[in-house]
Amino acid sequence: MNHTIGSQVDLMPTILDSLGIALPTGQLYQGASLYSPTLNTNRTIYLNTFRQYGMIEGAHFISGDRETDKSGGANSHDVFDIVNEGSHTMFVPSTRKAQNTPSILSFDSFQKNVLRNYLVYSHILPASLAK
Numbered sequence: 001m002n003h004t005i006g007s008q009v010d011l012m013p014t015i016l017d018s019l020g021i022a023l024p025t026g027q028l029y030q031g032a033s034l035y036s037p038t039l040n041t042n043r044t045i046y047l048n049t050f051r052q053y054g055m056i057e058g059a060h061f062i063s064g065d066r067e068t069d070k071s072g073g074a075n076s077h078d079v080f081d082i083v084n085e086g087s088h089t090m091f092v093p094s095t096r097k098a099q100n101t102p103s104i105l106s107f108d109s110f111q112k113n114v115l116r117n118y119l120v121y122s123h124i125l126p127a128s129l130a131k
Contacts, residue, residue: 003084004034005056007045046107053104056082061091064104 006014009031013023017033032039047054055062061080080091114121 001087002034004039004041005045005059005082006031006034007047007056010034046104048107048111053107055104055107059083060094060096066104069104 009029010033011031013029013031013033014035016023017035023029042058045056047056051066053064053066055064059082061082063078063080079094079096081094081096083090083092
């Protein structure tokens, strides 16, 4: 049983690691094997749809709505503690204050930039890895 919290970007690296196969080189990866001893478990994981979103920070799940955020409802986030009991994972309403939650706006800006410039990045990355 592995209680490491990950997302869909960690799926391929974790499966390949379990099979003893190295990740292909020269590719853009954000994920990591959930069995890696060097995995950053304090990273923010984004779960994204057009309007609703979620973020996982450590053992906290934060859900939000972009429309509510735009109208000034910054405290409208729902925050849950992620608790493991054996093989069961539960989301328990948290006492963490919603106003201390991160903004989705920095992720949205990053995502737009990556999508706008992906072709450039995909050409630069293999050249930088070859050095």
